[in-house]
Amino acid sequence: MARRVFPNEEGPLDAPVFGGREFPNEEGPLERLEPEAGTATENATAAPLIGLTEEGAYQIKLDVFEGPLDLLLFLIKKKKVEIQDIPLALITREYLAYLQERERINLDREAEFLLMAAILIYIKSQILLPRETPIDPDIDPRKERPDRSGDYERVKVVSAVLRDKEEEQSTIWRRTALNAPLPEEDLDLIEVSLFDLAESFFAMMKRKQAAPQRVLKTKEISVADKTKEIVETLKERGFLDFLEYLDAQETLEEALVAFFCLLELIKARLVLAVQEQLFHTIKVWLRKEPAGEDA
Amino acid sequence: MDELKNILEALIFISVEPLTLEKIKEVLNDVPEEEILQALLNLGTELESAPRAIRLVQTGGGWVFMTKPAFDPPVRKLLQIERRKKLSPAALEALSAVAYHQPVTQTDIMTIRGVDSTHSLHTLLENKLIKISGRKDAPGRPLLYKTTEKFLTYFGLNSLEELPREEELKKILEEGNA
Numbered sequence: 001m002a003r004r005v006f007p008n009e010e011g012p013l014d015a016p017v018f019g020g021r022e023f024p025n026e027e028g029p030l031e032r033l034e035p036e037a038g039t040a041t042e043n044a045t046a047a048p049l050i051g052l053t054e055e056g057a058y059q060i061k062l063d064v065f066e067g068p069l070d071l072l073l074f075l076i077k078k079k080k081v082e083i084q085d086i087p088l089a090l091i092t093r094e095y096l097a098y099l100q101e102r103e104r105i106n107l108d109r110e111a112e113f114l115l116m117a118a119i120l121i122y123i124k125s126q127i128l129l130p131r132e133t134p135i136d137p138d139i140d141p142r143k144e145r146p147d148r149s150g151d152y153e154r155v156k157v158v159s160a161v162l163r164d165k166e167e168e169q170s171t172i173w174r175r176t177a178l179n180a181p182l183p184e185e186d187l188d189l190i191e192v193s194l195f196d197l198a199e200s201f202f203a204m205m206k207r208k209q210a211a212p213q214r215v216l217k218t219k220e221i222s223v224a225d226k227t228k229e230i231v232e233t234l235k236e237r238g239f240l241d242f243l244e245y246l247d248a249q250e251t252l253e254e255a256l257v258a259f260f261c262l263l264e265l266i267k268a269r270l271v272l273a274v275q276e277q278l279f280h281t282i283k284v285w286l287r288k289e290p291a292g293e294d295a
Numbered sequence: 296m297d298e299l300k301n302i303l304e305a306l307i308f309i310s311v312e313p314l315t316l317e318k319i320k321e322v323l324n325d326v327p328e329e330e331i332l333q334a335l336l337n338l339g340t341e342l343e344s345a346p347r348a349i350r351l352v353q354t355g356g357g358w359v360f361m362t363k364p365a366f367d368p369p370v371r372k373l374l375q376i377e378r379r380k381k382l383s384p385a386a387l388e389a390l391s392a393v394a395y396h397q398p399v400t401q402t403d404i405m406t407i408r409g410v411d412s413t414h415s416l417h418t419l420l421e422n423k424l425i426k427i428s429g430r431k432d433a434p435g436r437p438l439l440y441k442t443t444e445k446f447l448t449y450f451g452l453n454s455l456e457e458l459p460r461e462e463e464l465k466k467i468l469e470e471g472n473a
Contacts, residue, residue: 151392151407157467158391159384161459165450166381171364172352172451173374175311236380248421 049091050098056106058113062086069116076123083124092117192273192282194263197242200282201259204243208252221254227261234271234286242273242282299326299334300341303358313357313448355448382418389415390424394446394458398428398439416440424449 051059057068064085065072075081095113099105234240242262249255262284265271272285306322307314319331335358339351352361362370371377382390389412392404404412419425420440428441447453459467 151396152409153468154395154464155388155391155407157464158395158459159387162387162391162394162450163381165452166387168364169449169451170381171367172350172361173367173370174352174359174361250417 049087049094056109058109060091069113069120073116073119076120083120083127086120086124088117088121088124092121192275196275196282197259197263197266197273200243201246204247205252205255208247208255221257223257223261223264226254226257227265230258230261230265231270231286234284238285240284242284244281245284299323299330300338303331303334303338307351307358307360310357310359313353313355313359315357318357352451353453354451355444356453382422382424383415385410385412386415386418390419390442390446393419393425393440394442394455397441398431399441400431400433400437400439402437404440 047061049061051061053059059067060069060072062085065075065081072081072086076083076086095117099110230240230245233245246255246258249258262271262273266273266284270287272287273282274285275282302323303319306319310318316328316331320326320328323331335351339353342350348362348366349360350363352359388408389404392407392412393399396403396407401412401416404416416425420427422445423443424446425440426443428439430436431439442455447455452458
């Protein structure tokens with residue numbers, strides 16, 4: 001194989017990678033990733049830089065390094081491998097060509113590859129940029145980010161501590177634990193009309209709409225499920241604050257469904273919507289006797 | 296002295312929320328703080344040692360009466376509560392992460408736990424164990440979360456200081472590894 005020099009955009013800093021070494025094609029577990037005929041230009045003749053192991057993980061094959069990408073990243077951070085020696089542009093091109101010809105991709109694997117490739121490209125771009133002063137060791141992009149794996153261990157310990165406390169707390173009771181009883185007639189409660197509910201709801205919707213929000217995923221919410229959820233919550237807590245509950249819904253759609261469910265429940269006389277005083281929040285109670293005779 | 300103790304007992308008895316020292320001082324404006332604290336301590340030990348069903352608990356930044364654990368079954372029967380709903384392990388982990396790193400973004404929690412925590416955070420928000428405390432001054436201005444007062448009372452804590460500290464955690468971890 002002929003010695004290859006990197007394309008100009010890689011800059012003179014890069015040493016030739018293939019430096020005379022042959023990549024044996026018969027290398028067992030590595031399956032060659034065939035770049036698409038159209039996109040493969042000069043690389044087509046070169047041995048592939050990326051291969052797949054039997055387990056389906058990516059392997060990088062270079063003169064200076066051979067192995068998975070995360071190991072490469074690790075070694076670069078430990079400064080055992082010089083980032084300048086890694087032809088990222090070629091690897092990226094080959095990878096993209098490979099992705100293009102795939103009909104199905106393994107999202108987890110690609111995400112992992114992309115993340116590491118992006119970190120590598122970032123590191124390299126920082127190293128290649130001309131600087132007036134040498135890189136401050138504190139902001140050296142190769143520097144290891146603080147290891148957060150210890151954080152998780154700690155979180156697990158704290159979880160266990162909190163679980164014990166929760167257990168302990170669940171056997172002792174204070175007065176607030178008592179649900180306020182279903183309001184009696186003489187409490188002078190105002191049973192609210194549909195208009196009050198709708199008015200509150202739309203005021204909240206407007207507020208919600210004003211707040212910027214992005215919908216990244218849509219979840220199918222059925223009226224039946226939501227109704228069940230509302231009844232469960234009511235059974236557990238005794239009452240719901242109408243607006244607060246709708247406000248806590250993840251999306252507008254979900255809030256709409258919840259609103260609809262509440263209306264249905266009120267209509268079926270399973271729950272009661274009341275205001276303790278004018279202008280107070282509207283509370284929704286579970287009726288003790290479902291659908292009793294009218295007052 | 297005994298009179299002060301009785302007054303405090305009455306005040307705590309009628310308070311639904313934990314009665315704070317500030318509130319007590321408002322009512323008893325000419326009694327020095329040390330005397331109040333001493334009386335509370337006496338009241339607490341007296342209730343604890345006596346064959347009574349009630350104990351004095353300092354929680355959520357104030358004092359409140361609570362039933363002793365032995366009376367859990369009858370109380371639950373009265374309240375018609377089968378069993379208190381517990382937080383899921385995932386929610387508990389997310390909550391621990393918030394408690395130790397607050398104010399914290401969803402991404403941070405995800406980094407710590409290594410899994411998506413959207414649902415857990417949502418549950419915690421709805422249970423009012425955490426709240427949104429603002430936005431981080433970083434790209435995307437992500438929301439920041441922190442724990443609430445209810446978080447403290449839910450776990451019977453007075454303040455975040457009562458959570459195990461760094462050294463204690465290290466000790467527990469080392470014991471666990473040994």
